[in-house]
Amino acid sequence: MSRKILVVDDEIHILRVVAIKLKNNGFEVITAEDGKQGFETALAEMPDMIISDYQMPNMTGIEMVEKLRQNETTKCIPVIMLTARGFAIEDQQKQNLNIAEFLSKPFSPKELLNTVEEILQNCTAK
Amino acid sequence: MNIPAYIIIAILLLSASAGAVCAYLYWKKFRNGIDVIINLLKKGQMPHSRNSDCDFIKTLSDTIRESFNENVSRIETLQRQTKELDIHIKLLGKQKNSIEDIIYSIHDVVIVSDSFDRLSMANKAAGKLFNFDVEKSKLMLMTDVLTGPGKRLVELINQSKQSKIPHVKREFTFANEQKEGIFECLISCMFASDGEVSGIIAVLHDVTKEKEISQMKNEFVSHVSHELKTPLASINAYAEMLADGEAQDEATVKEFCSVIQSQAQRLNRLIEDILNISRIESGLVKVSKDVISLAVLIKEAVEMIKSYAAEKDITVNYDSPIIFDQVSADRDMMTQVVVNLLSNAIKYTPNGGKVSIGTEVNESEKIVRITVTDTGVGIPEEEVQLVFNKFYRVKANNKCAKGTGLGLNLVKQIVETVHNGKVFVKSKVGHGSTFGFEVPLCSSLEHSCSN
Missing domain, CATH: 1.10.287 (Helix Hairpins)
Incomplete structure (x- = not known):
């Protein structure tokens, strides 16, 4: 069974490129264009992993993860966050929200794919 | 002495x-x-x-x-x-x-204490900041004169008196119900012939504005880098995908190439906008003003955005009026203003909508007023006045279109800084917006106007 990954970004070009990369490598991909839509999609689709942008309208990536962590069913979904902001998120916040990895934009789709596979492997191992 | x-x-x-x-x-x-x-x-x-x-x-x-x-x-x-x-x-x-x-009369706060920790001199700014009567407080104990936020200053003065360090520079934050500010505080010791401290001079220089500016600069840099990185991220990702052979058919290869191209253009526009704004702000921009007719200029601008409007099936109405509307303006800059307003109107108007341009000459006020009205999404009331700010984007309308948040700021800079005019906006959510500007009219008697 292929793994289902939710990609959340307000840049459609980024959504498209990440989706193609993942699909080409055997993943099932669903997309959302902002944090609010991402949260709703996550609840409805229960993906194996979420790749989200940091800064988005309506609800930021961080706000979305905060809400997901409060929900019993989505509490443990691993999250990779993409960010174009120069600032680093504090380790404490990273731990609190259980964010698996931060990748800064511009990012390499290849590297993103590697990170996704690595994290999913670790999850299965556990 | x-x-x-x-x-x-x-x-x-x-x-x-x-x-x-x-x-x-x-x-x-x-x-x-x-x-x-x-x-x-x-x-x-x-x-x-x-x-x-x-x-x-x-x-x-x-x-x-x-x-x-x-x-x-x-x-x-x-x-x-x-x-x-x-x-x-x-x-x-x-x-x-x-x-x-x-x-x-010095603008900075000056407070001098003597060796008995009494106030020997204070200026008007000191009295105003720490709220005490400068004349009546002379020779009173410093602890009695400087209360509230001033207590911290007494502490700093005492520290200097004890340490005997000739000059100490500190940051002093002042905050009470009425006012707050950040001061650069320089505390200097006066020494008697026996080497003892005979008094302390405290000078407080208000750096609140500078701090705000530096904060704004940091935000600007952070915002610019975010805006630049977004198209760059696409370019980078699509180029890597092409190189790795991830585009599996001819159509996808074409699509990837066109994304790279359009994102590179977006990056270039962004850089141009930032440079233009910064040039205007710093007064380095080269302005070449001529006496031109706005009606003619608008006609040209309408021609330029015709294909964009056609893509969205939007009609653009402009009946060029036969009026005297000569202004002294930089043709390229003014064209950019009109094009920016028109493309914004089209951008935020749903397919099949309408955009109309109005020209009005007010002879008594000697101004030409141009308005661009759309049947678009509109702007929430609380955000209307913010749309001319640098990088400001109406959150609710973010979805409608991509933008840098620089276009309207550029319009404002060109109209107000370069042409002595004024920009304005009126909007109603769901009904549409009217953006416009007015610039001084050239007198019909004179053929050349003063800049």
């Missing part, structure tokens, strides 16, 4: 009385000589009757004349010195007042 006025007055009084005593003594001596001559004359002993008498009187009168002359010159010297001292005192008084006036 200033010589205190009372010492000068004492010296003056002493010298004056010494002069008077001298004068009296000499006058007495002089009178004695006169008396001797009078007695001799009364006795009938005429000066020429006896040689010895004659000689005596001659010597005597010479002595008297000498001492008299001597006295006159002494008195004159004393009078001159008194006058000079008087002038000197007045001058010192004036200088003292003027130095006090200078310190009193």
Whole structure:
């Protein structure tokens, strides 16, 4: 069974490129264009992993993860966050929200794919 | 060091009385000589009757004349010195007042304490900031004068007094119900001849504005880098996908290439906009103003965005009016203003909508007013006034279109900074917006306008 990954970004070009990369490598991909839509999609689709942008309208990536962590069913979904902001998120916040990895934009789709596979492997191992 | 006025007055009084005593003594001596001559004359002993008498009187009168002359010159010297001292005192008084006036009027807060921790001097700014009466508080204990946020300053002053470090620079944050600010606080020690601290001078320079500017600059840089990185991220990702052969058919390869191209153009527009805004802000922009007709310029701008409007099936109405609408303007910049307003209107108007341009000449106010009205999504009331701010984007409308948040700021800069005009906006959510600007009209009598 292929793994289902939710990609959340307000840049459609980024959504498209990440989706193609993942699909080409055997993943099932669903997309959302902002944090609010991402949260709703996550609840409805229960993906194996979420790749989200940091800064988005309506609800930021961080706000979305905060809400997901409060929900019993989505509490443990691993999250990779993409960010174009120069600032680093504090380790404490990273731990609190259980964010698996931060990748800064511009990012390499290849590297993103590697990170996704690595994290999913670790999850299965556990 | 200033010589205190009372010492000068004492010296003056002493010298004056010494002069008077001298004068009296000499006058007495002089009178004695006169008396001797009078007695001799009364006795009938005429000066020429006896040689010895004659000689005596001659010597005597010479002595008297000498001492008299001597006295006159002494008195004159004393009078001159008194006058000079008087002038000197007045001058010192004036200088003292003027130095006090200078310190009193300095924009920075100046507070001086003496070795007994009392307030020896404070200026107007100090009284205003720490809310105390500068005159009445003189020689009061610093702890009584500086209360509330001022307590921290007393602490800093005491630290300097104890450490005897000549100059200490600190950041001092002032905050109470009425006002708040950040100050650069420089505390200096005054030293007496024995090396002890004889007083402390605290100077507080308001750096609130500078701090705000630096904060804004940081936000700007962070925002710009975010805006630049977004198209760059796409370019980078799509290029890598192409290189890795992830585009599996001809159509996908084409699509990837066109994304790279459009994102590169977006990046270039962004850089151009940032550069233009920064050039205008710093006054480095080259402006070449000509007398032009806005109606003609708008017609050209409408032609430019025609294909964009057609893509969204939006009609653009502009009936170029036959009016005198000559303005002194930089043609390229003004075109950019009109194009920016038009493309914004099209961008935020759903397919099949309408955009209309209006031109109005107000002869009495000598202005031309241009309006661009759309049937678009509109702007929430609380955000309307913010849309001209750099990087501001209406959150709810973010979805409708991509933008940098620089276009309207550029419009504002060009209209207001370069052309002495004014921008305005009216909007209603769901109904549409009217963006516009007005610029000074060239007088119809003159063929050239002053810039």
